[in-house]
Amino acid sequence: MKITDRTYNKAEVVVFRSTKAKFGGLSNMAGGYSLRVNDIIIPSAEALYQACRYPLFPSYQQEIIEQNSPMTAKMISRKYLKYTRQDWEVVKYSIMYWVLKVKLSQNFNEFSKVIEATQSKPIVELSNKDKDWAAIEIDKNTLVGKNALGRLLMQLREEYVFNNNSIECVQPLDIFGFLLYGSQIETVCNPAFEFEKDLLFDLDFA
């Protein structure tokens, strides 16, 4: 997937950067949006995304996932960049969208609220230097960059949040070697669905 730079008028967009600010929940670094894939609890969207870089190296994935801090998870991932899957540049946007769908599915109430609060405005992640995932400020009023994360969040908003379409289950991506801890990533369902269907345990006999 190839995407090109876009230019945004800062006054007309929702900008997010710090996880502590109003729209911080949009960031993959935000805490409180844990995920669970293949029965593995993953503390943040960032950790899951970074783990997907290294499908053939489960020990690196585990090291990334075991970090409570998303920033630390990203830093650990940087140690292993040379082991990144070879088609990463081709698949990374699809993988990120899958991660965001899992984040929304498993944290629908909180995450959809943050996304909904952006109304219909463009969503832009602000960065000092990342023109790929985010946009950078080139003057007081203008942001330029591919803003890939912001654009995927807008797509998510369009497909699921505006329609109040909570995602019951997210299918795995149809790409080669979509692995977590050495096993194919399976369909991931939202906790409400799991709890309602007693997929984890029976409470009437507990």
Added chain:
Amino acid sequence: MERIAAQIFEIIKDYQCDYADRKFEITVNHIISWANQFGDDAAFVLNELLHFLPEVYISKNKAKDLLRVRLLEIQKFYGYKTMSEMVVNTHFFDLQKSYKSQSEILLIIDDILKSEFMVNYKDTIDKPKKNHIYFDDILATGGTAYRDLATWLEARDDGVNANSKAIINQTKTLGISLFCYHSFGFSNMQWRLMKQFDDKIKKVLLVGKDYVVENHIKTKWIAENQKLNCVYPVEEQAKEVLDYLAGLEAENDSVPAFRPSNLPKKETFFSSPENRIKLEKIFLEKGIELLNKVQTENPDRRKRPLGDTVRSHKTFGTGTLFFTWRNISNTCPLVFWWDVPGHNWLPLFCVKNRGI
């Protein structure tokens, strides 16, 4: 065989078959009678049982030792100078029905505290406490612990805020103490508490355990590092066994019914990989045979040959191989506890009131 049975008897002799309408006592002869139901495999079953039983049977004396150590750990962890100070500040949950294990564990704790530390925890039982400990014997699917902890976390002991808030902001503490938990069930409990209350629950929930049944095998990497110290059969099974699984009314087939045949990587629980396979087959086939005797239109969907499990899980059962003196868990393979009139099966362990 008698020698092996006698050794097994020495381990399980304090198992509580002490209720009025019991059908048998735990004796060497009873153990032999149980084994003989496996026909030519009788001696093999006893040998294998003796191999792992010392590690997984908690006698009442052992339970007392473990609980004494746990109380001292709790005192040290919280930094109280004396046990009395710890007890004044710590609440022991008494949430389960009287016939469940929690009540009996609390009796032992009461005894330890009174006889060894001269403390009666009931003296201050109604006073507000900072720390809260949930004792239980075995966490298998995680349902019981989840339900009890969630009920308390939702409650408002101070009349204003949910207890979960105090646990998250760490003005109160919450701990769970178990003789044994199953890694898969524990993870399920954690996940549901996280999603219902706050992700931080995972971090602030204090856990004390003496043994882990490592049965979390969804992913290869994790599975390769699990002991699989339970009954978890391989896929190569008789047609009747595979037919049984195919016929189960259970919608969740994402829980693996079989372990990969190359796991565990190193056999540390059974006497050998071959003997593991053999015993698993024996328990599985006999369990199916017993279940086939059930004549009811609506059989309990949790009842599986290798022990009760979650209704929705398309598996042969939990396969627990961990036993305590007080009452066998229904998540253990049926051969250990199945006792139904007319089914012509003598269980190894008598089953106390399950509250049915």
